[in-house]
Amino acid sequence: MTDRPAQAALPPPLVMMQLLFGKQLTYSLSGVARLGVADQMDGTAKPVEEIAGKVGAHAPSLYRVMRMLASLGVFKEGPPRSFALTPVGEVLKTDAPGSVRYMAMMFGEEFSTRAYEHIADCLRTGGDGVTEAYGKDIWAVLAERPEQCETFQRAMTNSTAGAADAIVEVYDFSSIERLADVGGGHGLLLASILRRNPKLQGVLYDRPEVVASVPKTTFAGCEGRIGIEAGSFFERVPDGCDAYMMKHIIHDWSDEHCRTILRLMRDKLPKNGRVLICEMVVGDEPGPTPAKMLDIEMLVMTVGGRERTAEEFGALFAASGLRLNRVVPTARPVCVIEAVPA
Known part of the structure; x- marks a missing residue:
């Protein structure tokens, strides 16, 4: 041979x-x-x-x-x-x-492609590509473009569909009485949690244009246990909840913006309450990771958004009257990051 x-x-x-x-x-x-x-x-x-x-x-x-x-x-x-x-x-x-069809579509949408034309400007100035391209942030752009906004929301639902089962498999929601999904989009994650926990009450909270398009079938089987509220999480969060959850929301915003959101939640929490952040955590491994890739999307597409390390989450919580309690990994890149009142 x-x-x-x-x-x-x-x-x-x-x-x-x-x-x-x-x-x-x-x-x-x-x-x-x-x-x-x-x-x-x-x-x-x-x-x-x-x-x-x-x-x-x-x-x-x-x-x-x-x-x-x-x-x-x-x-x-x-x-x-x-x-x-x-x-x-x-x-x-x-x-x-596990469909990612709408995620793939979103990556080719005009608001995304035009933003990436300005990545060199992002590197020079620390600003975002959407504002460079349109003179306004991504949320203002999407609010003016219903079709692209719908693609974006469906892409987020694609993302949540892949992560929802992984989250409910590893995190015990049974001791929570009323859970608010803040910035919860079309409600897929909250619906998955409610179906696994038949005594749990839920509130879906997002912008008016988002909750207006929640499919009627999303909360099938959860009748009487779900409320839907519209508003801005920079102004208020739902009342009467002992837990607040956000999936891929904190990474959209600067530390200053995040402190505003988290403090609103902290002000509403009972002593035994908790805040659950479902996001990727940047580790110290040298190779490529989904968190490092998604961090570049945040750099270009959002005003100050980023993927964070566990230490950065801890500092963010500490500045908002909260304490990082634990980070629960899942079978997907997303983790459940639990904070409690300090």
């Missing part, structure tokens, strides 16, 4: 080019998600012309994108010019378990 030589490492310029081609990957995924390509596919290969006809696409162009995505395991090509879904591609289907 002849030993085959070990594959040589790629030279640095080619490694860098692989990193730079992330743009083509992200926008291709966003494009096929927006067209609903995966919704027309299954595990059996279909000709690209058939898929293109169903989604209103130009078949030769769609083929080129699907060929590239097949090389990365999103689709499987064979026979030639025919594609089937892989388990990875399956999550681009609208109703698939």
Whole structure:
């Protein structure tokens, strides 16, 4: 037998080019998600012309994108010019378990792409790309764009769907009497918690334009135990709760903004109350992590938002009359960060 030589490492310029081609990957995924390509596919290969006809696409162009995505395991090509879904591609289907279709669409939305045009300005000034592009923050931009706002909310629901089961598996909500999900979007996480805890009362709290579009089926089976309130968490939070929860809210805001929100909660909490922050925690490991990647999204898209270390969460709580009690990891990158009155 002849030993085959070990594959040589790629030279640095080619490694860098692989990193730079992330743009083509992200926008291709966003494009096929927006067209609903995966919704027309299954595990059996279909000709690209058939898929293109169903989604209103130009078949030769769609083929080129699907060929590239097949090389990365999103689709499987064979026979030639025919594609089937892989388990990875399956999550681009609208109703698939763990779907990220709307997340992929959001990454290609105008408000996102225009913001990233200004990343060099973000690095120079510490400002955000959305304000550079539009002269207003992301929330003001979305409030003026109902369709893009709906895509954003559905993307957040995609994110929550993946994390909700992981959160309820590791955190015991049974001793809570009334839980407010502050900035809770369409309520998927709160609904999951209520179904697991039949004695628990819940309040979904978010901006008026958000709660107005909560699907009627979200809280099916929770009738009589759920209230929905509209408002700004910079002005007030719901009354009568012994626990407040926020998932991927604190990371949207500067420390100053976060202290305002947390102090409003602290003022309402009973002595045995708690605040639950469901977010990623930046660790000290040197390799790539989801938290480090998401931190760049916060840098570009929000005014002062960031992913934080456990120590930074502790300092934020201490400045708001709270104390970091524990960090509960889950099977997903998100953790449950528990704070109690100081």
